[in-house]
Amino acid sequence: MKLSKRLQMNVSLVPQGARVADIGCDHGYAAIWLIQNQVTEKMIALDINEGPITRAKEHIRREGLQSRIACRRSNGMEKLEPGEVDTLMIAGMGGPLMIDILNARPDVLAKVQTLVLQPQSEIGLVRDKLSDFGFQLVQEKACRDEGKFYFAMLANRSEKAGKHRTYNVPGTGYSMYLIEHRDPVMLAFLLQEKKVYNSILERLTEQETAGARRLEVEHLCTLLEALTSKMK
Numbered sequence: 001m002k003l004s005k006r007l008q009m010n011v012s013l014v015p016q017g018a019r020v021a022d023i024g025c026d027h028g029y030a031a032i033w034l035i036q037n038q039v040t041e042k043m044i045a046l047d048i049n050e051g052p053i054t055r056a057k058e059h060i061r062r063e064g065l066q067s068r069i070a071c072r073r074s075n076g077m078e079k080l081e082p083g084e085v086d087t088l089m090i091a092g093m094g095g096p097l098m099i100d101i102l103n104a105r106p107d108v109l110a111k112v113q114t115l116v117l118q119p120q121s122e123i124g125l126v127r128d129k130l131s132d133f134g135f136q137l138v139q140e141k142a143c144r145d146e147g148k149f150y151f152a153m154l155a156n157r158s159e160k161a162g163k164h165r166t167y168n169v170p171g172t173g174y175s176m177y178l179i180e181h182r183d184p185v186m187l188a189f190l191l192q193e194k195k196v197y198n199s200i201l202e203r204l205t206e207q208e209t210a211g212a213r214r215l216e217v218e219h220l221c222t223l224l225e226a227l228t229s230k231m232k
Helices: 005-011 029-036 050-062 095-104 123-129 176-180 184-205 211-231
Strands: 020-023 043-047 069-073 087-093 114-119 135-145 148-157
Touching: 005 029, 005 087, 005 114, 005 135, 005 148, 020 029, 029 043, 029 050, 029 069, 043 050, 050 069, 087 095, 095 114, 095 123, 114 123, 123 148, 135 176, 135 184, 148 184, 176 184, 176 211, 184 211
Parallel strands: 020 043, 020 087, 043 069, 087 114
Antiparallel strands: 114 148, 135 148
């Protein structure tokens, strides 16, 4: 099965041999790919809506994988039992919702060793919360799919996670990991951000009452210039 760039990025972070729950499974494509490519033996695909579960079941049936992928209509981890899986893959939803899902079932999360997360918004907030959940970020990836930028992270449970670590460039939601690794997609994203904020700064410069906001944007433009120069 051929996946979109975004889904391919997400599944590439799943550890070999993991027992995975795909929360927000949509069409079930990621679960099918992980089974067919022998990354995992069994999967649990969950979604809060009946439509995606119905579509996922049909796609799974077509591939003859009914015995290896269980589908459940579930609000987050609601229909998971503690210890059923050791890996959660949560993708395609906003960061605050993702955090709510992780908060909702501490009994299930306590048995999870690996998180594969791909937030659609508030990505920096999700990074900041990893330590609170007892996880340490170990890898990030970025891709551009149909003109949009997406970011995914792999986090492992760690005794060191209690010592809060900074995974974002201070004052921003930009990934320190991707910047330090000179990720080309991250560079493209920052160059786009730089262009946007330079344009905003030009407009603010013409407004006499935009002093505080102008200083804020000037600082961000300076930061983006330094970050992109460092990555080139």
